[in-house]
Amino acid sequence: MPMRTERQQMIADAAVQTLAEKGARGLTHRAVDQAAGLPASSTSYYCKTREALLELAMDSVLGADFQDAQDYLFDDGSVNFEALLSHFSRPSNRQRGLARFELFLEAARxxxxxxxxxxxxxxxxxxxxxxxxxNGVGDAERATQRGMVDFETRLFHILIFPDEEAASGS
Structure with missing residues (x-):
């Protein structure tokens, strides 16, 4: 993840917040300026196009996700998707999770x-x-792919139906 100025980080955080709250269609320079509490046109100074703004948000989300993966996947010395899912399921991470899936949809198009x-x-x-x-797992790449798909599917469900997850004790 490239180094950012304080202002660029503020814009990246506001872009992630905007994606989570308004979806990809609501991600505009004006909306990010408002979310960041910045004067009009501040965001467009750093991100000239909407694509640049989306790229900044994607870099922010995926950079944080990668750091969390390193911190939580291996917490017991092995690969632990459950620890990572538990971390990403926390209400404090909900906003980034919603933004992540907006970015996944953007990537589909x-x-x-x-x-x-x-x-x-x-x-x-x-x-x-x-x-x-x-750790001696055979066909580790295939096992990883399956683990990631399971993780993403379960996380998507948790983000969409958080009350069901809380009721089930997951």
């Missing part, structure tokens, strides 16, 4: 963002598969 997401996933698969291989 935009080849540039699909490549950014594919590159990120490849880096994450490599990280996890290497740890699984160290």
């Amino acid at each position: 935009n080849p540039h963002f699909r490549k950014l997401l594919a590159d990120y996933r490849s880096m994450l698969v490599t990280l996890i598969a290497e740890r699984m291989t160290q």
Whole structure:
């Protein structure tokens, strides 16, 4: 993740907040300026296009996700998707989770963002598969892919139906 100025980080955080609250269609320079409490046109100074704004948000979300994966996936010395799911399920992480899925939908329609997401996933698969291989898991890459799909599916459900998860004790 590239180094950002304080202002750029403020804009990135506001872009993630805007994605979570208003969806990708609501992500505009004006909406991000308002969410960040910045004067009009501040965001457009740093992100000239909507694509640049989306890319900043994606970089922010995926960078934080990758750091969390490193911190939580291996908390017991092995690959622990449950610890990561528990972390991402916390109400304090809900906003980033919603923004992440907005970005996934954007990637489904935009080849540039699909490549950014594919590159990120490849880096994450490599990280996890290497740890699984160290722990003696056969066909670690396939196991990692399955684990990630299960994780993303369960997280999506938790984000959409948080009350069901709380009631089930998960």
